[in-house]
Amino acid sequence: MLLQVKNLNFAYGDVQALWDINLEVGKGEVVALVGSNGAGKSTLLKNISGLLRPRKGSQIIFDGEDITNTTADVRVRKGIALVPEGRQLFAGLTIRENLMMGAFTRSDVKAIQEDLERIFALFPILEERQAQLAGTLSGGEQQMCAIARGLMSNPKLLMIDELSLGLAPVVVDRLMETIQTIHDNGVTVFLVEQDVQAAFQMSERGYVLETGHLVHSGNSRDLMEDEAIKKAYLGI
C-alpha cells in the first residue's frame, strides 16, 4: 500500500470533523473519495498533506513509513502532492514561477527541465502563458496550473481536491482525460470530488464520506450501482 490512513480522528477545536477514518490507496491505483459539501473531504486531505494535525492515536503511513508527526514540507519530499481546493496558486507569481515553485524540493536541474517540457506538452496553454501572472488566468487554466504545479514535485501520490469546482463540464472532461494520462505515466491518484459520477468513472475504487464518517467503500462500479448512493448523490 502506498498510503494507509488508520483510525484518523480530527477536530476543529471542540468540533469533531473526522471520525475513525480508515482508508488505503495502493500503488498505481486511482481512488476516489466522494461526499457532499461539509462532509470533511478537504479536511481529510489537509490531514494527509500535513496542513492539519490529527488527534492522538491517528496514524498516516506513506510508502511504509509513519509520517503522522512530520510537517507538510517533509511530506512533499516523501512524494505526496496536493492540488488544493480553490487552486491556491501564487497569484502574483508568473505561471513559470508557480511551476518552478512546484519543484521547490528538487535540485536536479536537468530532470526539472525535462518535467517542465513534459508538463507543457500536457498543457500547451501554460507554455503559451508562462510569463503571465497566475492570478490573471481563467478558472480552468488555473486548475491546469495547479495540477501542473503539483506534478512538478515529481510525486508518487497526487491528491486532487475538487477538480471540477466552478468549471464547465467540458473543461472537467478534458481535465479528467489529462488525469488519466498522468495516471498512465505511473502516478497514483487520489481524487476527491463532489461530482460523484465523474469521480467513479475515473477510479477503480472509491470511498464515500458522510459527515465525517466513511460510510461506503468498494469497487467504483459497484458503488455506482448501489441504490443508497444513487439516491443520495446521483439523483437517479
Next chain:
Amino acid sequence: MLFTSIINGLLLGGMYAAVGVGFSLVWGVMNTVNLSHGAMIMLGAYTTYWMSQYIGVNPLWFVPVAMLVTLFIGYLLQKYVINLTMKSGTNMTLILSHGFNLFLVNAAYILWKGDYRSIQSPFSGQGLNLFGTTVPYSRLIVFVIAIIVAILLQLFLSRTKTGTAIRATAQNKDAAQLVGVNISRIYSITFAIGCGLAGVAGALMSTNFVVTPTFGDPFIGRAFAVAVLGGLGTVSGAVLGGLVLGLAETLGALAFGPSFQNAIAFAILVLVLVIRPQGLMGKKFF
C-alpha cells in the same frame, strides 16, 4: 532654496528607503510589525562606530560587517523567540518585538553608556557642487549605497530560489507548504534579511548623525510610514515611499517651518491610507 530643499529631500529619502525596506519586507511577508527594527538600526550604527574606532579606515567598509551582525541577531531572534508566537497573531509579535527593542536599547545603555558618539566621515566638509548647491559627499554616498542595496534585494527576491520562495510564502502560506517550503525557515531568513537591512541603514546613518542607544527609535515611525506609503513587502515601493517621505519632510519644513516636519510626514501617511490603501506600488495580488 527650493532646489536645495529638493536635493536634501531626496538624500534624506534615500536614507528613509534604507530604513524602511527591511521593515516593509518583514511586514509584507510575515505579517509581523517588527518594532525591534529601531534597535537593529542602533546596533548597526554602534558596530560601525566601534569598528572604525579600533580599526580606523573609512567607516563605510564596515557596512557589510554591520549587516552581518544584525542579520545574525535577527536570525536567532526570529528562530528561537518570535517563531514561537507566529501563530498567535500580529499583536503578539508587535508587543514582543517592542519588548526586544526596549531590551536592546537598555542593554546598549549599560554597555556603552548614553554618551554621544560620532564618526568622522572621511568626506566631511567636502561636497559636490550642483548648480550652486553643495551636495555633501557623505550624504550622497549613503544615498547611492542605499539604492544599490535595494537593487540587490530586488534581484535576490526575483531571481533566486529562496527569494521566489519568500514571495510565494508572502502570497499563500498554505500553498507554499504544499510545494515543500518550510515556512518557519523562510520566516527566519526573511526576518534576518530585514534586520540585516536595518543594520545597513544604521551603519550608513552613523556617518551622518550622532550615535546614542536611542539612535534607531525615531526611525521606527519613519519605517512604518515608508512601508505603508510604498506598499507592504515591495522593494520598489519602499524606495519610492522613502523618497516621497524625505521630500515631503524637507519641502514641508520649507513651506510651513521645521516644527511641522513630523506632522507633514504623517499627514501624508493618513492621506495614502485613505486614497490608496494598498500603497503607491502595492500590487493587487500582493
